[in-house]
Amino acid sequence: MTQAPWPETDGAAAITRAVTRGAARLFEDLGHAVVTELRLANGRRADIVALAPDGTVTIVEVKSGIPDFAADRKWVDYGPFCDRFFFAVSPDFPLERLPDPDTCGLIVADAWGAEILREAPVVRLAAARRKAITLRFAATAARRLRGLEDPRL
Structure with a gap:
């Protein structure tokens, strides 16, 4: 796995940060x-x-x-809030330990990027749920952006 570009004392935290960054970059590159x-x-x-x-x-x-x-088995609670669900793991994660392909997609990532190894099944959200999650997404993003501009927030 590629060395994380920041110092970390906890190996698991460093891996989580690296995989998160790489997976986020993948989706941003996809628009x-x-x-x-x-x-x-x-x-x-x-x-x-x-x-x-x-x-x-x-x-x-x-x-x-x-x-x-x-x-951590909380991931089973995410299905009702998305159209697609993926696991993202580091390149050295034993992939055979992950759930059945019928339930999730698979991304392998490091701090610099990621690749989708298995597409996630698509289960379309109901319109009301889609609206609610989209509004929550937008409000969270807006608050975080404002927080960068105004330390009071």
Whole structure:
């Protein structure tokens, strides 16, 4: 795996940051808008949410390794909030440990980029849910941008 471009003391945190950055870059290169750490209506926080120009919502769950994957099963709660769901992992992650291809796509990433190894199945959101997640995405992005301009926020 490519060395992360920032110092980290925790290996898992460094891997998570690198994979998140690479996967976000992949979707941005595909023309999507990306927000990381987006809180969903069910209280879960998605690692990456990508909004395509056509309104397709993709959620990406980043896994730093087998301990992270084994300890965290919240990803099953993301399906009702996206059209497509992917796992993003580092190049050295044992891919055979991930769920069945019928449930998720697969991205391999490092800090510099990513590649989709397996497309995610598409399950279209209902119109009301799509509107709600799109508005949440937009409001979160706007608040974060304003926060860069005004430290009061």
